[in-house]
Amino acid sequence: MLALAAGMPPALAHAGAHPPAARGADSPAAVPQVQPPKQDFVANPAGSYRLPVLQQAANGWVLDGSRVPRRLSRYTHGTVTLLSFVYTYCSDPIGCPLAYATMADLKSRVLADASLHGKVRFVSLSFDPTNDTPDAMRLYGAEHAKSTALPWHFLTTYSPRFLLPILDGYGQDVEVELDAKGAPTRARTHMLKLFLIDPGGGVREIYSAAFLHPEVMFNDIKTLVMEAPAPARQARP
């Protein structure tokens, strides 16, 4: 189970090979079956609608695979960006694995559309800086992290202190699950959210599990690419 299974991140695909009996309480979970929402409608054609600015993209200090600290705005401004908060230990079928599978699907669609080349990037940002080190995120990203065809950045932060302002700024709610003794575990309770950001840093759409229709999301990406360039917005400090 080392190969990717239906767009699953390799960390989870590999973890699924461990028999349950061998796993301790803190072991990675089995490969989940993702459950995308049903779509019983035809998506609105790209460019036929406008996405309002819902909020501004928050900023903060992040780490990429090189461990050099960078401002998050480096990865959310300048081009259309799809940002997802994840953590590598997540096994919720309608959580991070669904986000990963959806983004992998979208990547295929973007690469198949020449008009979008060089104009779209993806970002997966961990909300578990304790365990999701830059190396762990690089492993999680696998071939996607290395791809230059569509830049997909797998980021983390130094510590919760650096993560919290970013989460608050985006309105991403997440909690750490405690064990029976009240000690933090690796599991997180969070609402799946993906943020579509325009080149100026405006968040133009927010997707949750019930809203994660790849056809719609692709058309949203294309709609933003088709927009006339917006006035440059100053990134949040």
Next chain:
Amino acid sequence: MSKTFHRRTLAIAAAALFAAAAPLGTVHADETCNSPYTARLIKGQERYLHVWTLGVKGMGDGSDKLVTIDVDPKSKQYGKVIHTMSVGGRGEAHHMGFTDDRKYLWAGRLDDNKIFVFDVGTDPTQPKLVRTINDFVAKSGYVGPHTFYAMPGRMLVQALSNKKDHGGVTGIAVYNNQGEYVGKHDMPVNNAAIGGGDGYGYDIGINPEKNVMLTSSFTGWTNYMMDLGTLVKDANAMKNFGNTMAIWDAKTLQPKKVFNVPGAPLEIRWSLKEGQNWAVTATALTSKIWLIKQDAKGEWQAKDVATIGDPAKIPLPVDISITADGKGLWVNTFMDGKTRYFDMTDPENPKQTYEMVAGKQVNMVSQSWDGKRVYLTTSLLGNWDKKGADDEQFLRIYDWDGKELKQKLDIDFYKLKLGRAHHMKFSGEAPTRSASIGAASTLLASGR
């Protein structure tokens, strides 16, 4: 005002109105009338009930307030009011809605248009007022923030009126979860391309699987703030009630079609049963259940499928609550104080199978996800509630076994000097098995 006078005057007014009448999914929520985008489902017994309550002059602190009650039968505080959060003043407190992450409750007032944001997620036993939104009228031009409907990262706020003439032409404002205004969408008015429209609004219901949003229609500030006895005697005022529903593209928030639904269609409920994409509403002035679903060609249609009580007696259907399996519908009728259960096994032919007089007046109805517990409150609007001895204000909780409601709890809001009991929302257990990232980090650092 006597009950007989109340009914007779409404009958006259409703007759005049009728003569003049013009022309979700796979995501489940615990309490069946929440937005399908609401997270943090309550599995099993609901623990706390939050009641948005209208203040009454001279009663207690006289302020609108959020009242929290322990509703877990296993709790030592079962049935007790465990917390109240007064917000100051009386602005016609009315309805509330959770944010998508269920952490916050947005609660609105129809007269002064303030929107109060309560944190109920951190500790539902002690809600905290974290924000007051004061720019609703200035930004949108609308009046009367009525329905609060979560979408990812934002809140749709359906209004009832407008600042120009305080009539019923209105729209939907959009705010992000941080309380910042994003934009607005006017209700369709005289749009021949989609079937017309009277511009009125009331409730919102989205079906994500079909990418459609339904809206309904009520009346404007001039009417809803007027004494009901005065209103029903004003033939011109009684013409100013909504007679339409609209179906919208939920993604673009553009209206696609207007339906003629006479008599003020109010609450909207989509069936939550997978594969069943239909919705119902009840009309206040014509006492009908209307069904909205696609026909064989896939076109959305609205039709009258059942009668509620005796329309000639103007029972005034108000709140409704659909069961999680889509097979049942509770309908409250304000004037006769009844709660009624309709078998919706065939939504084209609902059949009333039960009714009970809950009190002198009744408005809101909520139910647990498993349908075994039913909650009722009383207030409709401050100036529409009955007077004198008929003005009972309570929360009553019942067990429902499919055949009969059995009362378990009765909280008299007037006796406790709280005010008029209106909208209800559930909370689950306070988080004891999770911690914020910051708190967890502290725990780790301390060696736990």
